[in-house]
Amino acid sequence: MGSIDLRVSKRLLWVGGAAYPLHNIVRVYTLTVRPRRKDATIRFLKSTTITLATAIALTILSAMTAVASGEAAGLLVTFVWLGTVAAIIYFFVELVLVLSAQSHFVLAVETSGASTAVVTSNNPHHLTQLVGHIVHAIENPEFEFHVTVGTINISPKNYYFGDNVNMYGGTGNVGMVSA
Incomplete structure (x- = not known):
């Protein structure tokens, strides 16, 4: 202050x-x-759910494409999950800042x-x-x-x-x- x-x-x-x-x-x-602790918790849960759902969908899509073309899709999947982990860490830090605020x-x-x-x-x-x-x-x-x-x-x-x-x-x- x-x-x-x-x-x-x-x-x-x-x-x-x-x-x-x-x-x-x-x-x-x-x-x-x-x-707004309740709002922050709900925002964290929504953001995390959407991010995980998107990552899972992209992983499935990438695997289906890899199977159809006979190529490996490991690099794209790795990139998607690194981005997902980074996003969830960011959402968690935002949540902790609001939960610990006075x-x-x-x-x-x-x-x-x-x-x-x-x-x-x-x-x-x-x-x-x-x-x-x-x-x-x-x-x-x-x-x-x-x-x-x-x-x-x-x-x-x-x-x-x-x-x-x-x-x-x-x-x-x-x-x-x-x-």
Whole structure:
């Protein structure tokens, strides 16, 4: 976890080198982002299954072609299985990275566009206070402040981020069913 400056000055929220106009901020809140361990496990199993099925199919196809032509197909089969092993090792490393990742308590700033800024701190109370400071700055144009907070790089592919919404109807919706 690195550190980054978070400051409000002249109606702009600066998160490191990125500036967010305060009038474009639609939500400031704290949350805990958790790794998508179940999704990573399913992704690993799917990728491994598809890779193994493809390797087996190519091996069978290569053997059938070799029998029909009377030639040896060992080099192609070796190449296919070396690639398969390399792919499975890559999938496994991705899985281990997500399974070993920790949850982070973060402050998120969402804008009316697609931008979201995320910062963290070892002290959750500090982030809750920062939400108040940012909201106060939105309501009071003359208010300015400056703090140093932690920064993290998280991939939305590997973490649950934001709200989960149950949606019924429509097409192409992706969501999470709550139990």
